[in-house]
Structures are given as C-alpha cells and as structure tokens.
Amino acid sequence: MDFSSIIRGALPTLVTNSSTHGTNTSAEKGLPDSLFFDTLSPLLGFHFNPLVKLFIILYNLVGNRLGIDPTYILTVAGLFWAANKVLTQLYVALYGLARQHFMASIEVSNSDDIYFHMIKWLASQPKMVNSRSLTAETASKGAWEEEDESELTSSLVSASGSGVFLNFSNQEAKAPPRFTPALGLHSFWFRGRYFQLHRKQESLFEPLAGGHGIPRFKDKESLVLSCFGRSPEPIKLLLQHAKEQYYVDHQAKTIVRRPAPQALRRYGHRHSWQQVANRPVRPMQTVVLDEEQKIRVLSDMNEYLHPATPRWYANRGIPLRRGYLFHGPPGTGKTSLSFALAGVFGLDIYVISLLDPTLTEEDLLGLFTSLPRRCVVLLEDIDTAGLKRADDPASSSSSSPSSSSSSDDDDKESEGRQDDDSKEKKSPKKSKNHNKRDWKVSDLARELKRAGNNSDSGEKKGISLSGLLNAIDGVASHEGRVLIMTTNKPEALDEALIRPGRVDLQIAFTNASQEQARELFVRIYEPENTKGGSRSFPISVSDHLSSPLTPLTLSSEPPPTPLSLSSDKDSSVTDVSGITEIGDDDDAATDGKIPAPAPLDLTDTAAAAKRDAIPTGRFPLEQQQQQHQRGHHHRPNQRRHEEQTKTTKTTTTRTTTTTIHPAELAHLAAQFAARIPPGQFSPAELQGFLLKRKKTPRRALEEVDAWVAGMLAQKAGKTRGLSLSVQ
Numbered sequence: 001m002d003f004s005s006i007i008r009g010a011l012p013t014l015v016t017n018s019s020t021h022g023t024n025t026s027a028e029k030g031l032p033d034s035l036f037f038d039t040l041s042p043l044l045g046f047h048f049n050p051l052v053k054l055f056i057i058l059y060n061l062v063g064n065r066l067g068i069d070p071t072y073i074l075t076v077a078g079l080f081w082a083a084n085k086v087l088t089q090l091y092v093a094l095y096g097l098a099r100q101h102f103m104a105s106i107e108v109s110n111s112d113d114i115y116f117h118m119i120k121w122l123a124s125q126p127k128m129v130n131s132r133s134l135t136a137e138t139a140s141k142g143a144w145e146e147e148d149e150s151e152l153t154s155s156l157v158s159a160s161g162s163g164v165f166l167n168f169s170n171q172e173a174k175a176p177p178r179f180t181p182a183l184g185l186h187s188f189w190f191r192g193r194y195f196q197l198h199r200k201q202e203s204l205f206e207p208l209a210g211g212h213g214i215p216r217f218k219d220k221e222s223l224v225l226s227c228f229g230r231s232p233e234p235i236k237l238l239l240q241h242a243k244e245q246y247y248v249d250h251q252a253k254t255i256v257r258r259p260a261p262q263a264l265r266r267y268g269h270r271h272s273w274q275q276v277a278n279r280p281v282r283p284m285q286t287v288v289l290d291e292e293q294k295i296r297v298l299s300d301m302n303e304y305l306h307p308a309t310p311r312w313y314a315n316r317g318i319p320l321r322r323g324y325l326f327h328g329p330p331g332t333g334k335t336s337l338s339f340a341l342a343g344v345f346g347l348d349i350y351v352i353s354l355l356d357p358t359l360t361e362e363d364l365l366g367l368f369t370s371l372p373r374r375c376v377v378l379l380e381d382i383d384t385a386g387l388k389r390a391d392d393p394a395s396s397s398s399s400s401p402s403s404s405s406s407s408d409d410d411d412k413e414s415e416g417r418q419d420d421d422s423k424e425k426k427s428p429k430k431s432k433n434h435n436k437r438d439w440k441v442s443d444l445a446r447e448l449k450r451a452g453n454n455s456d457s458g459e460k461k462g463i464s465l466s467g468l469l470n471a472i473d474g475v476a477s478h479e480g481r482v483l484i485m486t487t488n489k490p491e492a493l494d495e496a497l498i499r500p501g502r503v504d505l506q507i508a509f510t511n512a513s514q515e516q517a518r519e520l521f522v523r524i525y526e527p528e529n530t531k532g533g534s535r536s537f538p539i540s541v542s543d544h545l546s547s548p549l550t551p552l553t554l555s556s557e558p559p560p561t562p563l564s565l566s567s568d569k570d571s572s573v574t575d576v577s578g579i580t581e582i583g584d585d586d587d588a589a590t591d592g593k594i595p596a597p598a599p600l601d602l603t604d605t606a607a608a609a610k611r612d613a614i615p616t617g618r619f620p621l622e623q624q625q626q627q628h629q630r631g632h633h634h635r636p637n638q639r640r641h642e643e644q645t646k647t648t649k650t651t652t653t654r655t656t657t658t659t660i661h662p663a664e665l666a667h668l669a670a671q672f673a674a675r676i677p678p679g680q681f682s683p684a685e686l687q688g689f690l691l692k693r694k695k696t697p698r699r700a701l702e703e704v705d706a707w708v709a710g711m712l713a714q715k716a717g718k719t720r721g722l723s724l725s726v727q
Ligand SMILES: Nc1ncnc2c1ncn2[C@@H]1O[C@H](COP(=O)(O)OP(=O)(O)OP(=O)(O)O)[C@@H](O)[C@H]1O
Pocket: 286, 287, 288, 289, 328, 329, 330, 331, 332, 333, 334, 335, 336, 337, 486, 487, 488, 509, 682, 683, 684, 685, 687
C-alpha cells in the first residue's frame, strides 16, 4: 500500500501546486484557495473545518520549506504505527504463552493478611520505593514505636526558641508517607531471582449478608506475583519471607484487637476484628501477685496450649476450651495479668465489651467463630453487662446490657425509668417520682442505648446470658482459645456462666499486701532496661516470676525533658546544675562511678530530701534562671563536668544519673511496705502514689504516712476531694 500515491491522488491540486511552483500562495496568504477546498471537503466530509485547514497548511509548510515530500513522512509514520501494533500483539501473545508455560504465579487478595505482609515488605524495599509509579499512604507512628530523639529534640529546640519544653505540634507533618507500588505492573529482584508484580483493583457488587441495607460496590485489590520457572516455590519463599519480616518484632509486642465497626463485621472473618494496639509485651514480673497464683495460671495455660493437648481433648470427647475468671476489687491487676499472660505465650488479645450497644448475639457468635487458632479473649467487667437468664423476670426489660447496671440501686432506678408509654401508664407513681433533673450521664447513656434498640425494626440487640453462653461454648463455638473474664463482683454472676467447663480456674485478686507494696516499690525504682534506648520501657519476653535485683543507676532527671536530650550545648547549661543540687555522693556519680552503698539515715530527712530533690528538670525555666543566677559559683569538679558535657554528647545520660545500691533500694522498699496497711489499697493506688515520685524514692518514703492517712480518711468518707491534697 503506497500512502504517497493515495495522497497524491486525493490531493491533486495541492501536490501539483507544491511540486510545480515550489510555493503555495494559499499558505502564504493564510487562506486556502477555493479549488483546494472544493477537492478536500467532500473527501474528508468537512466544510472549512479548522483542523483540516491546519493540516493542509502544515502539509504545505513541510513540503515547501523543508523540501521533503510530506507523503513520505506520512508513509513512514504509518509503517511505524502498524509495526508497533503488530509487535505489541505479538508480545502479548508470546508473553501470555510464556506465562502459561514458563512462569508461575500466585495471587494474593486484600481480604487476606498476606496481602498486608507483602505490601509492608514492598514498602520497605529501597528499589521498590524508587520505582517511578508509586502510591503514597499516610503512615502514622504508634504510641510505642521508637522515635529518633535527636531529630525530635533539635527540631523542637529551634521551634520553641528556648528548647525548654517538648512540643509535638509538628509530629504529623514530620511523619514520612509510606510508598507502595501503584496499580499496574512492576518488577523486582529478590535473592537473585526476577519477580513480576501486578497490583490490580476491581470493583465488585456485594449483596449484603442477611439482606439488610443497600448493596454496594466494593473495591477489591489483589497482587499477582510471578517468576520464571514452572514452580511457584520461589514465590512461596518470598511470601514466607514477607510474613516473617512483618512479625519480626512480634515477640516483643502484644497485638490488641477489638470488634470492627458493625458495617465491617458483616463481611466476617478477618473483617470481624480490627487491631487497636500493638504494645510492648508486659513482663510477667511486673505484675505483683502471689507467686503461687501466677504459677498456677501459667502452668495451666502452658499445658492447655501444648500442641499435644488437642489430641488429648479429642480422644476424650472434651471440647478444647479453657476459661479463667479473674475477680477482685478494681485496680488489683486483673487486666494486667491478662496482658502479661498473652505476652508470655506470644498470643494476641481479643477484647470484647458486652456493653457495646451495636453488638448483637449474632455478632458475638460471628466474632468467636472468626478467632485465630490460639488467642486470648478478654471479656472485661462481665458483671456490668447485666447478663440475665431468659426466664428471669427482670430480663424482660434488660435483655440488652444497656438496660442493666452494675449496682442494685441502679437496676431499681432503671426499672422505674422505663420510658415506653405503657410502662408509664402502668406505674405512674414510679415515673412521677423520678425527677429527670437528677439524671446522671450514665443514665442518659443507658436511655440513649435503649432508645437506639427500640428504634431498630424488630432486630434484637444486646447480649443475653444464653447468647453469651452460646458464643463461648455453643455447638458452633470456636475451640482453642483461652477465655479470660474479669469482674469486680463475682457474687453477681450467674452460676451458669462460671460453672466448670466454662470457667476452669478462678484467680482472686486482692488489695495490696505489704509484700506486694514492697515489690511495687522496687519495680518503680529499679533500673530501666536500656535495650533500645535510655527512654524505652522495660521490654522483655522472659517470663521470670521474680526479678533479681541488680546494681542499678537511677536517673535523677526526668528523661523526656529536652534538657537531657538536647544537644551538648544545652545540656551543659542545664543538666549539671541539677546535679549540684543533689547530695554529696553526686560527684562520684557525675564521674560515672557507682559509689559504695552508703547506709541510709532515714532520720535525716533533710539530707534525704536534698538527695532526693525534685529533679530541677521538672521546672526547666526555673532551673535555667537558677543556673544563670549561680553564674560561676560552681564547684571545680562541676565546672570540669560542664566542660566534659560540652565536648561529648554521650556524657549527658551518664552525668544525669545518681546511684542507688540494690541493698539501699531493698531497705527503702521494706520501710515503705511497713507503712502500708495491708489490704487497704489497690496496687493501682500505690502505683499512682509512687508514679508521682518516680525519681525520688526517699521522698516517697517521707510522704507515704501522710498519703496513707489522707487516703484512709477519704475511704472512710470523712473527707471529700482529699485525693488532690494527698497525692
Ligand atoms: N497486681 C499488680 N501488679 C502490678 N501492677 C498493678 C497490679 N494491679 C494493678 N496494677 C497497676 O494498676 C493499673 C490498673 O491495673 P489493672 O487494669 O490491671 O486493674 P484491674 O484489676 O483490671 O482493674 P479494673 O477491675 O478496674 O479493670 C495498671 O497500671 C497496673 O499496672
């Protein structure tokens, strides 16, 4: 096919014009002559189309000015286009054949966790991140993720001008986005092998489960991973690697999940639960509890989780379930022990609140059936869920947790507060007696929940006792999980809920004994585990039941202040002044030596207070002023120390520590414990007291008597609002 001749034939006037005269009058004038348009217009079906005009002008310009016959250019371009089309078709056909016969592939859907393992792994690959086609995602850091302190501090110093207080207003802006491969084809190398990745998305029409609501489109993403060769083994290895990377620090973390929002739960399985936290494992030794109780629950759980146990249970026809009931006053460590147990066994925690107004019995069943093989399910404060038997007359109005309350009084109140008209008519006295102005916020919440339930078109909401029992050990119920229920009022629980088989072990928690008070004291003031940075909390998966005391250095400054984190220049100005305020043994501390254990004179409260002085870092501005006023009145070795901090950044941490020998700490702890009346305070209350003096053990000891007296008076109801003054 000769394009040139076609065009010549179609444009006789034009061609003749350009070849014979060498100039084009119409082009020069900017207006084509009538003969030209008479020829072209019928051919192209346009009358004075500006595009046609432009084409003709360009055609003439190329022909006349460049001396090249434009028809040749068109011919070549046409040939290239055709060749491209043919080659593309050929490539697609050959590639399809190659994929079919010489490539293996695995598809991963975003409805599965592996998808997220793979995406996270891809986002961490530098070569992938440098790809030209990426998707950016907002990536925010969790509360427990490590932060680059130096970067944080320097930015804050310059932002505030003074470098005195931390300021996190910029933290979102500083968090870098996460980049993942965009939709489409990508390729990468892994362990010397070439892989192809096709990230694709399709919209699916999803009818809703149960036929409720409006069906809608849902985007479904998937990754197709391919490699050359007839075996998918390399892709399996890659997926396994991505999974391992995803869980690389999992041993040190406990993942906490809660039921997903109702709209998501209906999709079931992995959509039923959503991760709400990924926190460092709580070491078992941080839970202060009778050693025997700990050992009982640990060994029971260990035996239950043993791989041989399912066979043992199956052979004897016993359902593979284990339930624990932790009961005791508030703040005695029920939740803490649950988390520590999950940490010891490396299990995720699934927390369910039966007070969730959106939770139906059907949901609860769905949640239990979508649990992983081994996990801890935590049902907190089940006494407040108002679970009633179906035949219980009181349950007629309280099949939902919302209609019940934790106290009998509240129950009575809520009974009298039935807000449907019929009830009001039947018991006018009750409703009349009730003064709505006396309502508390909790009452309002309860009424709102009830109103929500009533407005629902006949759908039963809330959890009844039988609903819960069905979920935890019904025929279709999940096996393999560990169920932990916590309550402050075990006596309020229905017997059916705690019968053996549902609750296999009960652990009673009590207010702190003196021994527990001693342990708590030691735990608060023992040295920090410096693994992963001086500010990191103790993270250990070792389940030591008791922590031996080791020589320690106790920081005398609150570590998070920029004073101790900032550059050497700042620290030289501020940190050292704090040290001079502390007792005589500080010189040794500033030189990085651990002093010999000094006998503690508790009668010398002034000296103790001086040694335990509130770290001046707590009041940085004041401290700076003091430092300024002191001018050159520092002692010689302090000045020497200042010089050291100016030259070495790393000395900052060392110079801000004072030391307490283990023997001294043990002595202080014993003294502290002796002043705590046994069984009067929960560990949470003691912890609260100690936390307010977390760097000053001697001060805690001095103030404990006043605190105990104040708290006892408060508990006896003699003094209201004393908590503030006795803190
Ligand atoms: N036995 C304990 N050992 C160590 N810390 C404890 C203990 N009891 C309470 N605490 C501390 O007190 C706080 C509250 O503890 P936790 O939530 O475990 O108590 P709880 O018994 O579950 O309370 P509630 O019944 O109110 O839910 C936590 O910070 C925890 O560290």
